[in-house]
Every structure is written in C-alpha cells, then in structure tokens.
Amino acid sequence: MNTSCSTVFTYWDSWQFQATFSHLLILITLPINLFGGYCIIKKTPRNRKSARWYLLHLHAWTIISDVLIGGLVCPYMFFPVLVGISVGVFSWISVPVWIQVFCAQVGLGGLATAIVMLFENRHNTLVRGRFKIEAEWIRYTFYAINGIYALLFLLPVYFQIPDPEWAKPILLKVVCELSGFFSIFRNPFQILPCPHPSYFQNNVFVFSMEISAVTGTAGIFLLFFLAEVFILCIHSSYFLLSLKTHMSPATQKLQIKFFVDMIFQVSIPVAVIVLPMTYCFYSIVWQYYNQMLNNIAIICISLHGMGSTITLIWLNPSYRQFTISVITCFRYDPSFRRSSVMTVSPATITQQHSKKI
Numbered sequence: 001m002n003t004s005c006s007t008v009f010t011y012w013d014s015w016q017f018q019a020t021f022s023h024l025l026i027l028i029t030l031p032i033n034l035f036g037g038y039c040i041i042k043k044t045p046r047n048r049k050s051a052r053w054y055l056l057h058l059h060a061w062t063i064i065s066d067v068l069i070g071g072l073v074c075p076y077m078f079f080p081v082l083v084g085i086s087v088g089v090f091s092w093i094s095v096p097v098w099i100q101v102f103c104a105q106v107g108l109g110g111l112a113t114a115i116v117m118l119f120e121n122r123h124n125t126l127v128r129g130r131f132k133i134e135a136e137w138i139r140y141t142f143y144a145i146n147g148i149y150a151l152l153f154l155l156p157v158y159f160q161i162p163d164p165e166w167a168k169p170i171l172l173k174v175v176c177e178l179s180g181f182f183s184i185f186r187n188p189f190q191i192l193p194c195p196h197p198s199y200f201q202n203n204v205f206v207f208s209m210e211i212s213a214v215t216g217t218a219g220i221f222l223l224f225f226l227a228e229v230f231i232l233c234i235h236s237s238y239f240l241l242s243l244k245t246h247m248s249p250a251t252q253k254l255q256i257k258f259f260v261d262m263i264f265q266v267s268i269p270v271a272v273i274v275l276p277m278t279y280c281f282y283s284i285v286w287q288y289y290n291q292m293l294n295n296i297a298i299i300c301i302s303l304h305g306m307g308s309t310i311t312l313i314w315l316n317p318s319y320r321q322f323t324i325s326v327i328t329c330f331r332y333d334p335s336f337r338r339s340s341v342m343t344v345s346p347a348t349i350t351q352q353h354s355k356k357i
Contacts, residue, residue, distance in 0.1 A: 009196055013291040015076040019087040022299055026071040029306040033063045036309035039319040047254055054121045058114040059312070062305045065107035070302030073100045078199055079283040079294050081171045082207040082214060085198060097205040098161060109150025112225045115266055116146050119232040122259060126236050153221045157208050167206040168199065196291045215284055233263065261315040269308035276300040
C-alpha cells in the first residue's frame with residue numbers, strides 16, 4: 001500500500017455501509033415485489049391473459065436478480081478494476097466467491113432473456129406473415145439459445161481467474177499509471193486516489209486481469225439482447241399501426257395501449273440498471289475511482305425490482321385499483337362506486353321529477 005496516500009475515507013465508503021443499506025433495502029423491496037407477483041397472478045384482466053405468464057416470468061427474474069445482488073451476493077466493488085468483496089448472505093455461509101459471481105451473472109442474464117421472451121410473445125400475438133415464428137419448437141429453440149448465451153457468455157473468464165495475492169498489486173500499479181495518463185486530459189495536478197483499506201484484505205476477489213476483454217464481452221452481450229428487443233418492437237409496431245391489420249379497431253386500440261404500457265414497464269426499470277452501469281463503465285474507461293459512488297451504483301442496481309413493480313402497478317388499472325384497495329384496507333372499491341352511481345342516479349331523477357309535478 002502506498003503510504004504517501006492522503007485520501008480520507010468515511011463510513012459511506014465502507015463495505016459496512018453498502019451491506020447494511022442493501023440488506024435493509026431488500027427487507028423493504030421484497031414484500032413489494034412479491035405483492036406485484038400476486039397482482040400478475042390474480043388480478044390480470046382477461047384481455048391480457050395471454051401475456052400473464054410471460055409477465056410473471058419476467059417479474060420472477062426481477063426478484064431473483066434483486067435478491068442476488070442486494071442480499072445474497074452484495075458485491076463491494078473497487079471499480080475501475082474488477083476486484084471486489086462479497087458482503088452478502090452467501091459470504092456468511094462460505095460460498096466460493098466465483099460461484100457467487102456466476103449467480104449474479106445468471107440473475108442478470110435471466111432478466112435479459114425474460115425481456116426478450118416477453119416481446120417475442122407480443123410479436124407472436126400481433127404479427128402475421130412469414131416473419132412470425134409459427135412452430136412452437138422454433139420458439140423454444142430461440143428461447144434456449146438466448147438462455148444458454150446468457151448463462152455462458154463469460155465462461156472463458158472463469159478459467160482465467162488470477163490469484164488475488166499477486167494480482168492486486170499489479171492491478172493497483174496499472175491503474176495508477178493509466179490514471180496518470182488520463183489525468184493529462186482532465187487535471188494534470190490531480191492527486192491519484194488510493195484504494196480503500198478493504199482492498200488489501202485477504203477475502204478480496206480478483207475476477208479478471210483483462211478488464212477490456214470482460215467489458216467488451218459484456219458489451220457484446222448487451223448489444224445482442226438490445227438488438228433482439230429492438231427488432232421485435234419495430235416489427236410489432238408496424239403491424240399494430242398498419243391499416244391492413246387483422247384486428248378490429250377496438251382490439252387494435254387495446255393492443256396498442258397494452259404494447260405501449262409494456263414498453264414503459266420494461267424501459268423504466270431497465271433505466272434504473274443502465275444509469276449506474278453507465279457510471280461503472282465510465283469509471284473503468286477513464287480509470288476514475290470513488291468508492292462511495294461505487295457503493296451507490298451497486299445499491300441503485302438492486303432498486304431495479306422495486307422500480308419494475310411500481311411501474312407495473314401504475315400502468316395497469318386493475319393492479320392499481322387493487323393496490324389502492326389494499327392500502328385503504330379495502331374501503332376503496334371502484335366497482336361499488338360505479339354500481340352506486342348507476343342505481344342511485346335514476347332514483348334521484350325520478351324523485352326530482354315527482355317534486356316538479
């Protein structure tokens with residue numbers, strides 16, 4: 001460790017802050033996410049039944065990824081290097097760190113696959129013609145390819161995990177040299193940051209020395225899934241807005257609303273993940289080190305599930321009305337209000353008419 005470092009670290013930079021906050025957050029968000037799953041199962045309207053299980057599948061992976069990142073694994077990362085400590089439940093029961101990293105990858109990969117499956121289901125429902133996947137075995141093969149890719153896209157990295165005892169000093173030296181080079185474009189008088197003392201603990205895990213290879217592989221994986229979702233959305237939108245659609249005007253209107261709601265339901269929570277991951281990418285590329293921002297970025301990623309559930313409930317009137325009923329201890333019943341208006345109004349009109357006579 002460089003003894004000339006003068007960086008002062010606070011509680012917000014420590015792994016204790018991230019672990020405590022993440023675990024408390026899971027205790028709050030998990031019941032909310034489970035409530036969202038109940039809404040999907042029990043309160044999905046009849047005109048959306050065909051997509052119910054795909055919505056539930058996506059929601060399940062949302063919960064799994066949140067629990068893994070925020071509770072079971074809870075990685076304390078030292079970006080811009082791929083070095084970290086597991087401070088979650090798995091570390092309490094001595095699960096090997098590489099298995100924990102793989103579990104976190106599976107959670108995020110399963111989430112990406114579930115999003116593609118949801119949009120493929122809408123595409124299969126809306127589209128007619130040669131570009132529709134008619135055969136069920138082809139659809140299942142398509143799902144399997146996406147799932148296997150999400151499961152194995154980082155597999156070569158796991159065979160090259162270095163020994164942290166010699167890798168940590170080397171990575172620290174490389175980071176310092178690169179930071180000095182990039183500081184020419186920012187501030188030539190900037191003092192190089194020092195890693196948090198936790199960096200030198202014995203339980204630190206070095207995922208890879210080839211940072212650019214890992215980020216490049218992850219970038220290709222992300223672009224692959226984004227391209228699939230984009231193509232499915234564009235083609236589905238073309239058929240939804242086509243004048244020669246096979247649907248009636250009323251059905252078309254309902255399908256357009258459902259499709260737009262689904263896009264918002266996916267895009268808003270995904271933004272919760274993309275924004276902190278953008279910071280992580282910036283940190284790696286420009287060799288910027290700020291441990292507090294690293295902690296906040298990981299915590300924000302674990303907020304994805306709550307953002308997904310809130311968006312899901314807000315965009316679906318049946319879920320929203322049921323949620324309001326639960327919050328008000330079932331004193332709010334929109335169906336009762338509508339029926340009351342329909343039964344009281346004629347009587348009121350009749351009574352007023354008799355008074356005039």
